[in-house]
Amino acid sequence: MKDSTFITLLKKDLKIFFKNKFFTFITILGLVAYVLLYFIMPKSVDDKISLVIFVNTTFDKAFASLEGEEVKLIKARSVTELKELVIDKKVLAGYEVNIDPRKNSVDIKIYTISSIEPEMKEALVYIAKEMIYTELGYGLNITSKNEILGEDLAGKQIPPSKRIVPVFAFLIILMETLGIANLIADEIERKTIYALLVTKATIRDILIAKGITGLITTLIPSILFIIITIGFSHFIPVFVLLLFGSIFAISIGFLAGSLGRDIMSVLAWGALILIIFLLPAFNIMAPGSLTSWVKIVPTYYFVMPLHRIINFGESILNLIPHILILLLSSIISFLAAWFLLRRRTYES
């Protein structure tokens, strides 16, 4: 591809993208809305700890002693109910307590939705010991173990505003998919693609120019959002992920644009794809809400690494397999779009 061809196509695409007031408006509105939501959301977590307990004896004294304290204890009728409360995030942790006075022992199983830090585990064991001492009036030999329900994340509590950052960055990128799809579909529907193809431009040139347009419209707002909300912490790995995420979104935009017969069908395809691709984001807001099947959705390999980097400071090196899966999905999607576009332009 000659530079002049590419620059001309790029200038044209950017001009046409920003002439479309709707997509320009949505892009800016999205950025403003996500930034506003970030600042509106709580910056701290509730200090009162809610716990649930299932115990094989009465536990009234312990309950009475906790009144007015910073620990709220709920009594479960069964282990199943206890687990449900933990999975639904209605409590921080659940205790399954088995007191055996004859053996002078207590077994405690602590249920959490993600692995917890040693300090927190110690604190939970300490709370349990205190409750048992209060209830029985004497100490027993206590053994405890931790069981994780749902997906195992690092387990530290993250303020909702920080938890939402990767989700919103992901949404900013994903929403641009429709804009990119529209650029392609518009070129096909208006048949301007044929006029371009009888110049020096090829389908590859057209796709690359649109890809760069897409990269500008996805990457810049998402980077701006990240800088406004969390500053420059973990900037390079976040940037790398946003770049790969944008490439993926562009490839999906290309695919939706190449599949649709007109703008409306592109929107229909786009909406369908977006709904599926949004699912992994729910897992961040509500860990454990989706089972492992969500891993078949390619965006999982974008939004989860982003979450881990932003909220847990995980090294990008640990996330290379995720990025490779994302890249592979992008390549497959690009090839499918290129194939479809060639078929639609040269064979129809």
Added chain:
Amino acid sequence: MEKAIVGENLTFKYGNITAVDHINIEAEKGEIVGFLGPNGAGKTTTFKILIGLLKPLEGNAYILGMDIRKETKKIQSRIGVSFEYTNLYEELTAEENLKIFAELFGISDFDPKALLKKVGLEGKEKNIVGTFSKGMKQRVMIARALVNNPEVLFLDEPTSGLDPVSANEIREIIKEEKRKGVTIFLTTHDMYEADKLSDRVAFINQGKIVAFDTPMNLKQKFGKRKVKVELMKDSKIEEVEVELDKSQAPDKIYEIFKSEKIVTIHSEEATLEDIFIKLTGRGLG
């Protein structure tokens, strides 16, 4: 004379349907070739093959002596194409539309104003194309096809759906390009337009070329020359036709004139549409 367009044995199928069936077509340099046929006859498919948008299943095409399969982009930089449908960037101005294509052709000293003036759109350079009438959009399409000073111009139904004034103006632009020595491949189902503009016309029907010659030769070969006379007979007008190519024509005409009852008399020649119907059994509409 050197040939600007040569299509040899061109064949194309959409699935099982043969759209273009082993056709041969050519145009000398500076010639206008009209490509006539009803909708679905294979005109646009042939057009797309010749401009390099479709690869023929069989046969080959040569434009300006170059193989369309091998030197597609080289050929496309020396031809101009105006499509049947309006495919402009409607949110951009007329000038912006032309500049994009001038840049794509690598033309650095492009003057959009001069080109728009040539097609009768002087003063409309900064207007958004979406606000233009169909005739004005068609002129922008023609202007776009002329951006790279093409040696061969491919025009697919350039006057389709236009009012007579706009259609005539487009025809004048086509004639001017011919005067400059540009070869023009004109796809149309308007037999009047083909007759007026073309040096030679090719009739295509069901993917096959059924005739390819000058309009005059086609009329002589397949048409009937006749005289239509209205006679007053018993206070009523009666119509009589005399076929001029028949041996008894002079005697019959003599008798008619002798009767002194002629009301009107007209000579008639066959139209291209008559010939097309004769050759294919169907009309062009």
